[in-house]
Amino acid sequence: MKRVCVTGAGGYIGSWAVKLLLSKGYVVHGTVRDPCDETKNGHLKKLEHAEERLHLFKADMLDYESLCAAFAGCSGVIHVASPVPLHVASTVPGLRIPNPQVEQLDPAILGTQNVLKACSKAKVEKVVVVSSGAAVMVNPKWTSDMELDESCWTDIVHANSTQNWYALSKTKAEMEALNFAKRHDMKVVTICPSIVIGPMLQSTINATSLLLLSYMKEEGRARGDSMENIKRPYVDIRDVSEAIILLYENLESNGRYICSAYTLTTKEFVAKMECLYPGYNYPKIFRGQTSSASLNSGKLLKLGWNYRPLEETIVDTIKNYEEAGFLEKGKPFPSTVTF
Numbered sequence: 001m002k003r004v005c006v007t008g009a010g011g012y013i014g015s016w017a018v019k020l021l022l023s024k025g026y027v028v029h030g031t032v033r034d035p036c037d038e039t040k041n042g043h044l045k046k047l048e049h050a051e052e053r054l055h056l057f058k059a060d061m062l063d064y065e066s067l068c069a070a071f072a073g074c075s076g077v078i079h080v081a082s083p084v085p086l087h088v089a090s091t092v093p094g095l096r097i098p099n100p101q102v103e104q105l106d107p108a109i110l111g112t113q114n115v116l117k118a119c120s121k122a123k124v125e126k127v128v129v130v131s132s133g134a135a136v137m138v139n140p141k142w143t144s145d146m147e148l149d150e151s152c153w154t155d156i157v158h159a160n161s162t163q164n165w166y167a168l169s170k171t172k173a174e175m176e177a178l179n180f181a182k183r184h185d186m187k188v189v190t191i192c193p194s195i196v197i198g199p200m201l202q203s204t205i206n207a208t209s210l211l212l213l214s215y216m217k218e219e220g221r222a223r224g225d226s227m228e229n230i231k232r233p234y235v236d237i238r239d240v241s242e243a244i245i246l247l248y249e250n251l252e253s254n255g256r257y258i259c260s261a262y263t264l265t266t267k268e269f270v271a272k273m274e275c276l277y278p279g280y281n282y283p284k285i286f287r288g289q290t291s292s293a294s295l296n297s298g299k300l301l302k303l304g305w306n307y308r309p310l311e312e313t314i315v316d317t318i319k320n321y322e323e324a325g326f327l328e329k330g331k332p333f334p335s336t337v338t339f
């Protein structure tokens, strides 16, 4: 039976990757920072087949030895763990990470270096590194009529000077991963998902689910009933986890892969939500329109990836938020970060 390790197993994407691997018969090692933290990681133990085939390991990405222990015996590693600040998609000024080196850059970049070194030591055959559209899109050279493919990289000088620490961390980590692969003749594939949305398996809300919730809850918006009309690329969490496993299993996969399904403005997105679920507190006024280049997932589609209709994503996500109680009247927005 194939044994694969997922780093950051308790997070939004990590949990779905674990669920899919278990459903496909894999033995799964999952790294979490605190296996006893039931609020963060309890959901993993309840996944189907978790009792027989999921093994949780306590590991921090900055602790090389803890990674070596988690990867021992694994033929594959899916590296997901990296900090995603709650305000990552917020345009509200003044939201800064107090110590970006320690909180963002080191865990992402040194973390990826540690993961790859530990993979090399454990003789892991293939690694899939979850990078981000943020490693593709942040570049003043890109114009809104462009379609970006895998040859496009975020400009690290620009990301640094604009203090876009998330984009900087993901770009440097992905570059490091691909360079490490070349230097050590190791099979490493990277995936750059756009904004990931869809039902959550975990009970603590992640950054991009928070963004979507702000479309439905006025308390999540800095300016009450109005919102900036931003053109953004989105992809369903279940399609992302399918893509990750496809890249892991497919012998032909190679290099970077953009993973994005739909690009639409906030106004267009909200109109679709309102049509399917009227009655929630959607924004009424849309300010301006910022558009950006779009992402081209052609390379991944050619490998056999597919994605579900946006309507399915919206229906399943809102059902999930209703079940989690986020949409109950009077229930506060689950964060101090607003959009």
Ligand SMILES: NC(=O)c1ccc[n+]([C@@H]2O[C@H](COP(=O)([O-])OP(=O)(O)OC[C@H]3O[C@@H](n4cnc5c(N)ncnc54)[C@H](OP(=O)(O)O)[C@@H]3O)[C@@H](O)[C@H]2O)c1
Residues within 6 Å of the ligand: 007, 008, 009, 010, 011, 012, 013, 014, 032, 033, 034, 040, 059, 060, 061, 062, 080, 081, 082, 083, 084, 107, 111, 130, 131, 132, 133, 170, 192, 193, 194, 195, 196, 197, 206, 207, 208
């Ligand atoms: N969501 C998106 O739209 C999106 C899009 C593109 C790429 N991504 C990438 O996907 C990955 C997961 O994101 P997500 O949306 O699933 O966010 P998430 O739910 O916040 O997950 C982040 C995970 O990283 C772990 N982590 C952070 N720092 C760590 C450290 N020093 N050591 C060990 N674990 C650490 C967290 O562990 P704890 O639970 O212990 O904090 C958590 O499991 C990230 O690499 C992110 O850049 C996300």
